[in-house]
Amino acid sequence: xxxxxxxxxxIVSRPQAGYPDDLPQIAIAGRSNVGKSSLLNTxxxxxxxxxxxxTPGRTRAIHFYRINGRLYLVDLPGYGYAKVAGVVRRxxxxxxxxxxxxxxxxxxxxxxxxxxxxxxxxxxxxxAYLGHLGIPTLFVLTKIDKxxxxxxxxxxxxALAELEAPxxxxxxxxxxxxEGKVWLLKQLGDLLRTAQVHPGxxx
Ligand SMILES: Nc1nc2c(ncn2[C@@H]2O[C@H](COP(=O)(O)OP(=O)(O)OP(=O)(O)O)[C@@H](O)[C@H]2O)c(=O)[nH]1
Ligand SMILES: [Mg+2]
Numbered sequence: 001x002x003x004x005x006x007x008x009x010x011i012v013s014r015p016q017a018g019y020p021d022d023l024p025q026i027a028i029a030g031r032s033n034v035g036k037s038s039l040l041n042t043x044x045x046x047x048x049x050x051x052x053x054x055t056p057g058r059t060r061a062i063h064f065y066r067i068n069g070r071l072y073l074v075d076l077p078g079y080g081y082a083k084v085a086g087v088v089r090r091x092x093x094x095x096x097x098x099x100x101x102x103x104x105x106x107x108x109x110x111x112x113x114x115x116x117x118x119x120x121x122x123x124x125x126x127x128a129y130l131g132h133l134g135i136p137t138l139f140v141l142t143k144i145d146k147x148x149x150x151x152x153x154x155x156x157x158x159a160l161a162e163l164e165a166p167x168x169x170x171x172x173x174x175x176x177x178x179e180g181k182v183w184l185l186k187q188l189g190d191l192l193r194t195a196q197v198h199p200g201x202x203x
Contacts, residue, residue: 001189004068006044013061015098020064024105024195025072026188027135029096029126030112032078035142038175039112040065040075043185060092062099071192074099074106080122100133107195108136110184115141115155115172119162127163136194138187139163139170145177 010020028036044065063075076099079092100106109130113119119127130137141156152172160170171187173180 001068001185001192003044003185005066006046007066008063009066009072010064011061012064012099013095015094016102019062019099019103020072021103021105023066023069023071024107024192025064025074025103026191027074027076027100027103027106027109028112029076029109029130030078030142031080031114031120031122034078034112034114035175036075036078036112039110039140039142039173040073042175042178042181043073043188062095071188074103079126080120097129100129100135105195106135108138108188108191110138110140112140112142112173113159113163115144115147115152115159119159124163127165131164136191137165137169138184139165140173140180140184141170142173142175144172144179145174 012019028040030036044067060077062077065073065075067073076096077092079096111123111127111130113123127137127139139160141159144152147155156170156172157167159165160167171180171183173184
């Protein structure tokens with residue numbers, strides 16, 4: 001798949017506030033600051049489409065980006081950043097869960113993990129939750145540019161084992177170098193085709 005056009009179509013900041021459902025969608029999940037917005041910008045080939053910040057907890061609403069007029073990439077608020085005030089921290093859960101359970105046309109998810117770290121409790125919960133909902137999930141180990149070559153395989157194997165994630169659904173990614181972009185775009189295209197062949201499969 002090649003991204004030719006991107007528009008910010010909707011911003012939803014409260015649970016159950018009317019999600020767009022006119023197109024299939026793929027959610028982008030991960031802890032705060034892991035690089036969700038950066039990934040979106042990299043895929044789209046734009047610098048400042050989605051707001052990237054060094055201040056964690058920046059994306060606090062669900063952002064729906066319409067891609068090629070054919071699908072939405074859905075930038076979910078980041079979870080589990082300890083320094084964000086308690087009320088904001090607890091706010092992510094109903095917002096994310098409300099969306100994931102209500103989204104009739106969700107055909108897949110991208111779960112971002114920091115390649116340098118062990119998965120957090122929240123990462124494990126999110127992976128299990130997506131599995132429980134039966135949402136096909138791609139595991140993206142991002143900021144891979146910060147790891148040395150020889151460290152990559154071992155760290156990745158550990159993280160995927162903890163999440164019980166198949167290596168065939170995982171990729172090394174860097175918003176800085178663009179590594180992993182081609183693979184990820186191909187997988188998104190595949191998810192989209194599956195959704196169009198079986199439109200009711202994800203509801
Ligand atoms: N080196 C490197 N830095 C990255 C990469 N991806 C993101 N970053 C940096 O990580 C920080 C957070 O990136 P964001 O894309 O804003 O993260 P986010 O997941 O959208 O964060 P929230 O919206 O707060 O949940 C920024 O300083 C980015 O420049 C990457 O692949 N490599
Ligand atoms: Mg963000």
